[in-house]
Amino acid sequence: MNTMTDADMTGGQVREITDFIAKYLSYMLGAGVHTSRVVRNSKRIGEALGVDVSVHTSQKTATLTVKEKGGTHMDTMVVDIPAFPISFEWNADLSALSWAAHDKAMTLDEIRAKFDSLVSKPGMNPVFVLFMVSLANASFCRLFGGDMLAMLVTFTATMIGFFTRQHLTKKKVNHYIVFIVSAFVASICASSSLALGIDTAEIALATSVLYLVPGVPLINGLIDITDGHIQIGISRLVNAFMLIVCIAIGMSLTLILVKDSLL
Amino acid sequence: MSLFIDILSDGLFAAVAAMGFGSISDPPLRAFPYIAILAALGHAARFCLMTLCGVDIVSASLVAAFIIGSGSVYFGKKVACPMTVLYIPALLPMVPGTYAYKTVFSLIMFFQEISSPTKGSGYLQEMIFNGAVSFSVLFMLAVGATVPVFLLRERANSMTRGSRFI
Numbered sequence: 107m108n109t110m111t112d113a114d115m116t117g118g119q120v121r122e123i124t125d126f127i128a129k130y131l132s133y134m135l136g137a138g139v140h141t142s143r144v145v146r147n148s149k150r151i152g153e154a155l156g157v158d159v160s161v162h163t164s165q166k167t168a169t170l171t172v173k174e175k176g177g178t179h180m181d182t183m184v185v186d187i188p189a190f191p192i193s194f195e196w197n198a199d200l201s202a203l204s205w206a207a208h209d210k211a212m213t214l215d216e217i218r219a220k221f222d223s224l225v226s227k228p229g230m231n232p233v234f235v236l237f238m239v240s241l242a243n244a245s246f247c248r249l250f251g252g253d254m255l256a257m258l259v260t261f262t263a264t265m266i267g268f269f270t271r272q273h274l275t276k277k278k279v280n281h282y283i284v285f286i287v288s289a290f291v292a293s294i295c296a297s298s299s300l301a302l303g304i305d306t307a308e309i310a311l312a313t314s315v316l317y318l319v320p321g322v323p324l325i326n327g328l329i330d331i332t333d334g335h336i337q338i339g340i341s342r343l344v345n346a347f348m349l350i351v352c353i354a355i356g357m358s359l360t361l362i363l364v365k366d367s368l369l
Numbered sequence: 370m371s372l373f374i375d376i377l378s379d380g381l382f383a384a385v386a387a388m389g390f391g392s393i394s395d396p397p398l399r400a401f402p403y404i405a406i407l408a409a410l411g412h413a414a415r416f417c418l419m420t421l422c423g424v425d426i427v428s429a430s431l432v433a434a435f436i437i438g439s440g441s442v443y444f445g446k447k448v449a450c451p452m453t454v455l456y457i458p459a460l461l462p463m464v465p466g467t468y469a470y471k472t473v474f475s476l477i478m479f480f481q482e483i484s485s486p487t488k489g490s491g492y493l494q495e496m497i498f499n500g501a502v503s504f505s506v507l508f509m510l511a512v513g514a515t516v517p518v519f520l521l522r523e524r525a526n527s528m529t530r531g532s533r534f535i
Contacts, residue, residue, distance in 0.1 A: 316466040
């Protein structure tokens with residue numbers, strides 16, 4: 107156990123711990139980790155530092171109360187959840203950090219230094235992601251019964267669409283608009299397969315926008331609901347549903363242009 | 370023989386799809402091989418159930434998700450990744466994306482034909498069909514993959530304990 111528990115903590119120490127745990131949990135929630143894991147990890151770090159942690163989460167903010175074990179000092183804080191891109195790497199690393207803090211009795215400074223080094227690791231190369239996503243959507247086209255040519259069209263359409271999405275996201279355009287535009291761009295590129303007279307053109311068109319489907323928030327939302335965090339689970343599902351509506355709007359623009367019917 | 374190739378190629382393409390869609394969400398590189406294996410196993414299992422045994426998409430997804438979830442308990446400890454890091458990307462190829470946007474399409478078409486009672490109600494019916502399928506499949510994917518977590522609480526919640534990767 108940490109030496110901090112032996113002597114009584116000062117209010118300042120409790121405040122410092124609260125600051126760190128607030129940052130830790132806001133980073134995890136922002137990077138799309140499901141709620142029960144975030145709460146569990148935060149409590150574990152609190153345990154290692156000799157405090158009790160209680161967390162209330164909602165979509166954009168989280169509230170936490172940190173209380174000294176067996177003492178009188180406590181601190182409460184409302185923290186904004188930053189909108190990071192989803193990162194499974196952070197999920198794995200920050201969870202491992204909570205165990206390391208627990209098992210190796212790290213001090214607050216050590217944990218903080220490790221945290222800073224973990225969250226400043228570079229992410230995946232965007233060009234590599236672009237290539238992988240295009241390949242994935244082409245395979246998806248195949249799973250739905252598309253032929254080689256349809257796969258090729260889907261690959262190209264996805265590449266253009268996903269590049270648009272990356273570019274617009276970098277320019278900090280509103281994400282609903284990003285989804286509408288990317289879905290439109292990808293599907294209009296895929297509709298070239300109709301003009302080319304490919305047998306499975308419909309499949310290429312239907313799968314070209316699937317790279318946008320927010321699968322991770324959808325599954326996370328349902329995991330939260332099964333874990334009993336029903337409110338935040340529903341918020342995640344509603345958020346994801348809004349994005350699906352945006353995909354449908356973008357794609358319906360294409361369909362009205364090229365086919366004059368949606369279904 | 371051709372059936373065998375069908376099953377194999379289904380698994381293979383599902384594996385590529387899982388790695389690709391997963392890469393958007395930045396998984397650790399060490400997790401990729403296991404994401405691929407889990408996705409291939411799960412998707413091929415669903416393919417077999419649906420084409421060979423005539424099981425519906427909802428129940429087949431539940432079984433596939435359970436296979437993926439159980440696999441991630443085993444592999445998670447190996448690469449020190451929380452189970453969700455492995456099973457969420459592996460589930461992505463099974464997320465019912467087409468049903469989801471077709472739900473919205475049927476709603477839009479319903480507005481277009483709102484004055485014609487027969488056509489309008491046809492689209493409304495289609496919307497309920499698509500919506501019900503997409504929600505149920507999604508629900509089953511999440512529940513199927515979480516059941517192993519409920520069964521093996523201790524092990525499932527200490528995947529990253531003693532990780533040598535940080």
